[in-house]
Amino acid sequence: MKLVDEAEITVIAGNGGNGCVSFRREKFIPLGGPDGGDGGDGGSVWLQADENLNTLVDFRHQKVFRAQRGENGMGRQMYGKGGEDLVVTVPVGTVVTNVETDEVIGDLTRHGQRLLVARGGKGGLGNMHFKSSVNRAPRRATPGAEGERRQLRLELKLLADVGLLGFPNAGKSTFIRAVSAATPRVADYPFTTLYPNLGVVSIEPHRSFVIADIPGLIEGAAEGAGLGIQFLKHLQRTRLLLHLVDIAPMEGGVEGVSPVEQVRAIERELGKYDPALLEKPRWLVLNKADLMFEDEARAQAEAIVAELGWQGPWYLVSALGREGTWPIMLDVQAFLDRLREAELEARDEAGAADA
Missing domain, CATH: 3.40.50.300 (P-loop containing nucleotide triphosphate hydrolases)
Structure with a gap:
């Protein structure tokens, strides 16, 4: 197979889930108060070196990699489930550069070595966090933060003696x-x-x-x-x-x-x-x-x-x-x-x- 030693990809981390506005409403429990849970964190995108790969040819066909979004928070102080991380395998010897800044993010030189390239967004806060002595029924929650989005240049440098x-x-x-x-x-x-x-x-x-x-x-x-x-x-x-x-x-x-x-x-x-x-x-x-x-x-x-x-x-x-x-x-x-x-x-x- 012909060696393909350069590729550009886009990685998109998952957004955080939104916080929930909810109030506890149960029989015989008056003034139950806020119980909206937090949203889950979004999944991050990682690159992992794999010695079984020797080319970047797969990135000719798939150029966008997106991690899972975090789930929204729910009532009864239930937190949303965090999004799963996405692990993208690359050959050992891959140099990773941010296209926008031309900054080298990392150099994967060992089998199994991992590099975080896009961090997932933080989950939003539910309204239970905003309760206070002067605001016992807050109707406020925060949205989840957006996950990082980056355009990366992958460059394979052969590991030869x-x-x-x-x-x-x-x-x-x-x-x-x-x-x-x-x-x-x-x-x-x-x-x-x-x-x-x-x-x-x-x-x-x-x-x-x-x-x-x-x-x-x-x-x-x-x-x-x-x-x-x-x-x-x-x-x-x-x-x-x-x-x-x-x-x-x-x-x-x-x-x-x-x-x-x-x-x-x-x-x-x-x-x-x-x-x-x-x-x-x-x-x-x-x-x-x-x-x-x-x-x-x-x-x-x-x-x-x-x-x-x-x-x-x-x-x-x-x-x-x-x-x-x-x-x-x-x-x-x-x-x-x-x-x-x-x-x-x-x-x-x-x-x-x-x-």
């Missing part, structure tokens, strides 16, 4: 095929990837990570050129970026840009979109080594690294031939393991300090 980025036809789809069970479309023309693909890389039992392939980026992507701008947000949650570069781009077209200029161009686009992306750990993967003789490919790769002044890890691979891809996955897993251990240590130290 590793993100692949590069120019169109750099071999990202071939790479993710080589290291995982994902089967994105592969062809010899640009923009074969039209939506993100996720793959699970299993190193051994209980040691695995998720890798994401997004559509290729081109110059001007941060301003909307090409397809990448729609999916750059998916890289914001990743812990590591693998920057794939074709070491032997063909003449003409998108692929005619030199490998060094490809790297520089994508760095510029990342900086324009979100400077924090440039601060993420990023490894250079020089792909399509199978198009050259081994010595020639190695010399070309070293020349690219030297011209870039690249300080981080770099690899020479052939994703098509699956040569050199597995050592990268082993290094990635070791890197992620170290990150998790550091996070656990920091958490333990914070807990000990609080104690």
